Amino acid sequence: MKMSQPGAAGVVSPALDRAAAWGDQEPSVLLVEDDPGDALLVEELVADSALKMRLRWVRSMAEACDVLATELPDCVLLDLHLPDAQGLEAVSRVRDRAEQVAVVVLTGLAEEGTGLAAVAAGAQDYLVKGRVEPELFGRAVRYAIQRKHGEQDAVALQASQMQAQENARLERGLLPRPLLRGDGVDVVTRYRPGRAHALLGGDFYDIVQGADGTVHAMIGDVSGHGPDEAALGVALRIAWRTLVLSGVTGADQVARLEEILMAERAKAGVFATLVVLTATPGERRVRMVRAGHPGALLCGDGAVEWVEVLGGPALGIVPGGARWRVEELSVPEGAALVLFTDGLFEGRVGRGTERLGEEGLLAVARELVPLAPAAFVDGLIERAEGLAEGQGGLDDDVAVLWLRWD
16 A cells, blocks of 8 residues: 655745834934823923934823724823823723834823733833923833834634644644555545635545555545535534444445535535545446536556546535536556546636646646656646646645556
């Protein structure tokens, strides 16, 4: 038994890329202060500070909210005794309006405890009015902005890590390790997420070998992209394996999978294409059921052909009214079947509207047929990606399953 199954490429969101130095850029600062005398002191600090900044002054929280609704400064200097907002309420209202903006609280000499409480409530720093030198003032504003950027980077990193963990869980559900019980079965599987998808999509596959040596294989594709579609793909894949191990095969199996899709799909209109096959040891004919899914490639004796049995509609298109038939396909000794999802051939070619299509994929496969199985499968995906490079790569997810048995 041989198997090649590298994991799908993980997708990690990049951290926010910011320069450590301000350079020629002047940070913008919104001063929220109702006392003209205190506002004048801040203006003088700005004028004398080594950090040049653009200062805008408003007298109330209402005016501040109006400004924050249309523009976002780098920092808000916030008095805690405004006519329309007092204490930590002011901090909360600014954070509600502009979560990504740094906040430096202005307190009186006897209110240092309030300043510390404001920092605990989400402000980046506090300054005591009348006790701040220009150098300290400029440094406090600069560090507050950088500290806020650091917080945002940490949040982005945590979200990226959580996304990677979710991706790993979905990968284990969508792309399982084939359940093979003995020799005589060779498998190569690959999965590539589409260019725009942070998570794995709804493509899925599985291979199970029964105790008697019978080989069962399946590949499918849930319409749409996102966590709901991926979760539905996981449900269908696990249900398929359970049905196989319970002895339910053929058209009855596909009908049961449609029932599961109808129960589990997040919204009406979601459907799934699917092809399942069963190969008995020593026989050169396989039994296949095709539900709206594309055909397969038959590779043998240095040649490749496109094969496609009669099929029925995709799961969920005609709920409860669809009928699927078990069809037989001849597979010569030593030949392999290659199953795949439509993302492999629906990518655009060059910069126009033409797609690779089934004939294009077949032509590519015929060029690659001398290669070893893993190199052949990788070559199919790489060629499809290369041909679509002019339009940013493949939009859709791609799953490929190469299967040969004795």
